[in-house]
Amino acid sequence: MSLAFVFPGQGSQAPGMGRDLAEAFPAAREVFEEVDEALKQRLSRLMFEGPAEELTLTANAQPALMAVSVAVVRVLAKEGGFDLSRQVSLVAGHSLGEYSALTAAGAFDLPTAARLLRLRGETMQKAVPAGEGAMAALLGAEAAQAQAICEQAAANPEGAREVVEVANDNGGGQVVVSGKKAAVERAVEAAKAAGIKRAMLLPVSAPFHCSMMAPAADAMGEALEKAAMSHPAVPVVANVTAAPVSDPAMIRELLVKQVTGTVRWRECVAAMVAAGCTRFAEVGAGKVLTGLMKRNAPDATAMAVGTPADIEAFLKSL
Numbered sequence: 344m345s346l347a348f349v350f351p352g353q354g355s356q357a358p359g360m361g362r363d364l365a366e367a368f369p370a371a372r373e374v375f376e377e378v379d380e381a382l383k384q385r386l387s388r389l390m391f392e393g394p395a396e397e398l399t400l401t402a403n404a405q406p407a408l409m410a411v412s413v414a415v416v417r418v419l420a421k422e423g424g425f426d427l428s429r430q431v432s433l434v435a436g437h438s439l440g441e442y443s444a445l446t447a448a449g450a451f452d453l454p455t456a457a458r459l460l461r462l463r464g465e466t467m468q469k470a471v472p473a474g475e476g477a478m479a480a481l482l483g484a485e486a487a488q489a490q491a492i493c494e495q496a497a498a499n500p501e502g503a504r505e506v507v508e509v510a511n512d513n514g515g516g517q518v519v520v521s522g523k524k525a526a527v528e529r530a531v532e533a534a535k536a537a538g539i540k541r542a543m544l545l546p547v548s549a550p551f552h553c554s555m556m557a558p559a560a561d562a563m564g565e566a567l568e569k570a571a572m573s574h575p576a577v578p579v580v581a582n583v584t585a586a587p588v589s590d591p592a593m594i595r596e597l598l599v600k601q602v603t604g605t606v607r608w609r610e611c612v613a614a615m616v617a618a619g620c621t622r623f624a625e626v627g628a629g630k631v632l633t634g635l636m637k638r639n640a641p642d643a644t645a646m647a648v649g650t651p652a653d654i655e656a657f658l659k660s661l
Contacts, residue, residue, distance in 0.1 A: 347620040348427070349636075350412045350436035350443035352606075353551075355629030356404045358393030361411040365391070367651040370421040371414035374453065378410045381454035382461055386410070401548060402464035405439045406457045412436075412443040412627030413453060415648055423658040428576035430661070432620055433587060435580035435611050437632060438511075438552070439463065441601065447626065448575035450594065455570050462566050466559035467602065468549055476550030477527040478510060481518045483540025486609070489518040492537060496530035510552035514609030515638025519545070521553040552606055560602035567595045585610035587618070612639040624648045624657060 364371035365387070375387035389398050390407045398404060419425035427434075427447060436444035439460060446456040481489050489509050497504045507522035507530050520530050527544065534542035550556070572594065578587035581597045583604040588594055612635075615623070623645040625632040636645035648657045 344621045345432040345619045346430060346622045346624065347433045347435065347615045348416075348431050348444065348447065348624050348626050349632050350434070350440035350447070351408060351625060351627050351629050351632055352437035352440045353401065353404050353408065355627070355631050356390075356398055356408055357628065358391070358395050358398055360390050360398075360407065360628045361387070361414060362391040363650055364411070364414050364418065368414075368418045368422065370417040374410055374414040374417055377453050378406060378457045381457040382406060400464070401468045402461055405442075405460040405464040408439060408628055409443040409446060409456055409460055411649065412440070413446050413456075415626050415654065416447040418654055419648075419658070422654070423661075425658065425661075431577050433578055433580055433615050433618060434575070435615065436582075437608055438582065438601070438606050440627075441579065441582055441598065443627065444579050445572075445575055445594065448577050448579060450572050450575040450579070450591065451570070459563075459566060459570060463559070463563055463602070466562040467551060467556060470556050470559040471549050473548070475524060476522065476553075476555055477524040478519055478521045478545045478547045478550055479527050479531050479534075479542060480545055481520060481530075481534045481539050481542050483516045484518045484534060484542075485516065486512040486518055488537070488539070489520060489534075492530050492533045492539075493520055493522075496526050496533050499525065499529075506550075506553055506555050508553040509605050510550075511606040512609050513606075513635055514612065515635055516540070517635070519552075521550040522555060523550070552602070552604065554603050556603045560599050563602055564599040567598055570595075580611045580614050582606045582608070582611065585614050587614070608635070609639055612636065616640050616643060 434444040505523040505526035507526035510521035511519040630647040
């Protein structure tokens, strides 16, 4: 039974995240202190105490979620003697979670990952002026259907085309589209007219994972070029190709493309299952990916590993 580690993306953050780990394990405290030092900010206090509005800011949520994921991996190694390089076949992460996966697998060191995610959050936020972009969830839609809806919605009343693209193909009938606010609103109406079960705008601050994020992709390209990177201990299944990759130069290229590209999560899970993974552990905050796993890989076993009790249960299950 091959094991894969998957790492959550934005939306899994909540005040209190990581606090029980810090209280229970010195190894977790060290991770949070290292991230605080790298960012010159008491991010850990914001994680433990909130307020939620500040934690949810993209530039804070991204490094915070990575910190909790890496803290869990460090605790598993320190407390349970868990060796990711020997006991895990593949890693993958949803959007920013790909950085968590790469850090857990040793491709990035922790301070580098924290600084890259801070920059990623800041540049994604700045790429599009507030109010110009939007994202919407189409629940009950498949990727091809969502693509057709985007094609239709891209044309504005004057006949010009505006950006609206598939941002996340999460599987299980959950597709997210992203782009110019008016075009996304047209996509919501088109989805309802097409009989999609539910279509709704999401409370996000920018249109992530679409071509409007090009300025952020450029900034990340420059930063990643300078960032030290090693071969990951196990291959990472990349969001934009849904295929395993280990070469640092290729990983850099794919991380840049990921900023504007579709998160092909449904296909990432399918690739891990095809590679023989039958057990999945969602490492870090929340249980979003565990829930999606039940729909994308119903025959696989999935568990969330984010609290001291989860860590104990996971180590016992090995």
